[in-house]
Amino acid sequence: MRITILAFILLISTSTLFSQIKVYEKFDDFEKELLQPTNDDTLYVINFWATWCIPCVKELPYFEQLNQKYKNEKVKIILVSLDFTTEQVINFINKKNIKNEVVLLTDSKTNTWIEKVDSSWSGAIPITLFLKGKQKDFHEKDYHNLEELETDLLKLKTIK
Amino acid sequence: MMKNLMTIIALVFTTAINAQTGYKIGETATDFKLKGTDDKMHSLAEVKDAKGYIVIFTCNHCPFSKLYEDRIIALQTAYQGKGYPVIAINPNDPKANPDDSFELMKERAKEKGFNFWYLFDDGQKIYPQYGATKTPHVFLLDNNKVVKYIGAIDDNAKDPAAVEVKFLENAINALEAGEKIDPETTKAIGCGIKVVQ
Numbered sequence: 001m002r003i004t005i006l007a008f009i010l011l012i013s014t015s016t017l018f019s020q021i022k023v024y025e026k027f028d029d030f031e032k033e034l035l036q037p038t039n040d041d042t043l044y045v046i047n048f049w050a051t052w053c054i055p056c057v058k059e060l061p062y063f064e065q066l067n068q069k070y071k072n073e074k075v076k077i078i079l080v081s082l083d084f085t086t087e088q089v090i091n092f093i094n095k096k097n098i099k100n101e102v103v104l105l106t107d108s109k110t111n112t113w114i115e116k117v118d119s120s121w122s123g124a125i126p127i128t129l130f131l132k133g134k135q136k137d138f139h140e141k142d143y144h145n146l147e148e149l150e151t152d153l154l155k156l157k158t159i160k
Numbered sequence: 161m162m163k164n165l166m167t168i169i170a171l172v173f174t175t176a177i178n179a180q181t182g183y184k185i186g187e188t189a190t191d192f193k194l195k196g197t198d199d200k201m202h203s204l205a206e207v208k209d210a211k212g213y214i215v216i217f218t219c220n221h222c223p224f225s226k227l228y229e230d231r232i233i234a235l236q237t238a239y240q241g242k243g244y245p246v247i248a249i250n251p252n253d254p255k256a257n258p259d260d261s262f263e264l265m266k267e268r269a270k271e272k273g274f275n276f277w278y279l280f281d282d283g284q285k286i287y288p289q290y291g292a293t294k295t296p297h298v299f300l301l302d303n304n305k306v307v308k309y310i311g312a313i314d315d316n317a318k319d320p321a322a323v324e325v326k327f328l329e330n331a332i333n334a335l336e337a338g339e340k341i342d343p344e345t346t347k348a349i350g351c352g353i354k355v356v357q
Binding site: 084109121 | 319346347354
């Protein structure tokens with residue numbers, strides 16, 4: 001009996017590994033926390049995606065591989081989902097075993113914030129931002145392998 | 161020194177403009193001859209006494225397109241009679257997404273009772289000229305096919321009840337009244353147009 005309970009608790013705790021993700025209802029809060037210039041020399045890789053976006057889903061494994069490859073370096077990957085519900089995202093990241101940090105941005109007033117992410121952004125996803133200190137590199141495209149993604153990462157990473 | 165600086169600024173500015181593709185406000189859009197879900201070829205020139213054209217790049221598979229289907233039907237109901245027909249174009253290559261095939265376009269049009277032309281950009285020749293990058297993506301043209309408004313239908317894709325600004329309707333009404341359209345461009349999240357790599 002005790003073992004069953006223990007197993008049950010264990011099951012619950014592992015399956016609820018991703019039961020919570022941070023949700024930003026207002027773009028301003030998201031911007032303050034994730035898009036501001038930083039003083040540290042960490043390189044932030046911020047990818048905008050959604051579970052319904054086919055090219056976005058296709059490129060996610062390269063972000064996972066990037067995370068593995070640079071886990072001992074000052075590289076932080078954040079996957080910003082534009083899905084409609086937290087449930088959709090949580091189910092997806094559990095199923096696909098996504099290890100990168102995922103946040104959800106649900107601010108529906110897109111016309112007010114798309115320009116703030118980058119003035120050249122049309123609104124199509126995926127996009128990827130590379131941020132380091134005051135440096136910013138914006139790409140409206142999808143990646144087809146780890147090398148392509150790494151090439152863009154290294155452009156900013158090598159800047160002191 | 162000042163002159164040099166101005167030249168540099170002018171140069172940077174021109175480069176930035178050249179980097180953009182597709183139509184800008186005030187440019188004249190191309191006509192087309194594309195097959196509709198009614199199996200007939202259609203063009204803008206075919207519309208009699210048009211005061212303008214509501215060209216919407218949209219498709220079957222995209223969740224944002226689906227969210228706007230009923231609103232596009234309502235737009236056609238409201239504005240076709242006033243001389244502003246909706247013309248929907250699917251810009252996607254079905255090889256990249258089978259859900260956007262011509263056969264499935266026909267099915268979707270029938271299911272939803274589309275009251276507007278739903279055309280297929282076969283060969284993907286038209287959308288790059290317009291500069292559409294995603295679905296849905298609206299281009300409002302006047303009767304001379306001059307681009308008057310580019311962007312979103314309104315300011316809330318997810319919830320029609322929570323819409324505060326109907327960008328497209330405001331633009332059509334301003335065009336009809338001969339007033340200035342404001343804003344002339346807006347941005348919304350959408351599905352990138354699917355091209356075979």
